[in-house]
Amino acid sequence: MSNITHVYFDGLGIDFDLPSVAFSVFGYDIHWYGIIIAFGFSLAVLYGGRKAYKWKMSLDGMTDVLIWGTLLGIVCARLYYVAFEWEYYSQHLNEIPAIWNGGIAIYGGIIGALIGAAIGCKIGKIDFLNLLDLGSLGLLIGQGIGRWGNFFNQEAFGTNTDTALFRMWSPKIHDTLENSAALLAQKGITVDPNTAVHPTFLYESVWCLLSFVVLHIVVTYFRKFKGEIFMLYGILYGAERMIVEGMRTDSLYIGSTTIRVSQLLSAIIVVVALVFFIYFMTKYKKGKLPKALQLDDLDALEEANKKAKAEQKAELEEKKRQKALKKQEKKDKRNKK
Template identity: 50%
Template sequence: MSDMNVSFPHLGISLNINNVAFSIGDYHIYWYGIIIGIGFILAFIYAMMSLKRFKIPSEKFLDCVIVGLITAIICARLYYVFFSWDFYSSHPDKIFAIHDGGLAIYGGLIGALLGGCIVAKILKLNIPAILDVASLGFLIGQGIGRWGNFINQEAFGTETNLPWGMMSENTGGVTVHPCFLYESLWCLLGFVLLHFFSKKFQKYYGQIFLLYLVWYGFERMIVEGLRTDSLYTPFLNLRVSQILSAVVMIAGIVMLIVFRKKNNFVHTTKALKDKVKE
């Protein structure tokens, strides 16, 4: 890819970017992969530093991460191919061409959770605690990884006149919503808030994960409606990620309410027993 000019006209910012970081012969190393890798490494470092707080053995957690990473890549591709089947049914040779792009973040999250939780179950780990650590790591990875979309000039939205509107050759020369930026800032803010919540206010394992579902689901449901590259359901003209985000957010809210009542019941029962003993 040649250099691309990306600007934020109303802010007076103009940049020249290239999605190739460097080349080794004819083999190109792309900034997208490097940025995703940095996000994963930082998320992993944070998770390893948090394991003691969540009472998770590091050696067993590493097994969950390795398997979760593999299943994340597989599911991210399967998710994208499934909802882009009109193209891939005519080009089956492209299904495994991951180097050409086509990884869906929701598919990756689902795959990571499935693979990681299966290993956690086998190793008899506390799955809700694993989910808490994973969700905080996801927010780091997503917050940083979205800048790969900026380098590729993808995942942007419809035309806008807002002061932070972005323009490039890929946007057709008009200012558009920088959706990658919205999600990046939202995820990083969510990480900061949930990190401190987990240290000061968390009442039970799994609570951080449920809050993550609500936090991310709310943002993605709104921002997905602005994007111009959404995947759609096969039979209805509905955005897949928007529907899934709404379901995820509602499920998170319901489960938070259920566990809050259950938690209150447990504490009330314990208090009554202690009172009787007195």
């Protein structure tokens, strides 16, 4: 099968060839999907690193968080997807590790990243609530950019439309819809393989990047308590996912029902996050915010860090002095002999 497909954007009047493979190294194909995911991840890490430095968070501790969060995030994103597509993967076990072909679930990734981050925070002595706020911003960067990997794979698209400005079609979309038409019909979804579809990857990408801009402004100028950005992320992303998921043709379902897993989970997340946000914002306004959620005094933290470094330096110098004294004593003893 060719790694190049031709994409048509009817509403814009443009079309072009789209490769799924960027290049090959020693016979192994390097897919655009992986490159884009890695690019989004790198930008998220750079942004998070700068914020962590400003918030006086231990860079060694953040490294622990990054390692654990990344590993468990990737593994759980794949396992979550495989679990809800087990009917297929139970017959194709060798394809389970083939993450480069697509087939990961963001909510699985978030669950894994949260577990990994909790472990990393414990090891690296990082404030977990601060980390959640920071991680939410990084997630929006990664999701906003990473969705373009779906575009290069021509996956994660929506149902048919002849009115959406950015509607798209390609032979790969045609084949996917043709192969899944019968299964979609069982879920009450009728598709025409010859008609353009909603570019749901684009809708989510734009929403995530705009949400990042909004939350970046909030965290920079208006943040009131730890965990606030994480709650707002849950509200913003959950609301978008509820809407866009309803357009998609590749949703994961609960068993044989027509209930989309991500829509249900998104609805729960929005409600829970909204309740917590209102509750703690009310506590903040009344001056009764729990101590664990109160923002750190960065000036005090900086002074404490300076004091700790000064003490470490003094301790090191004292050790050097003691070592020099012992060396001198040995030298004096040899001279007396």
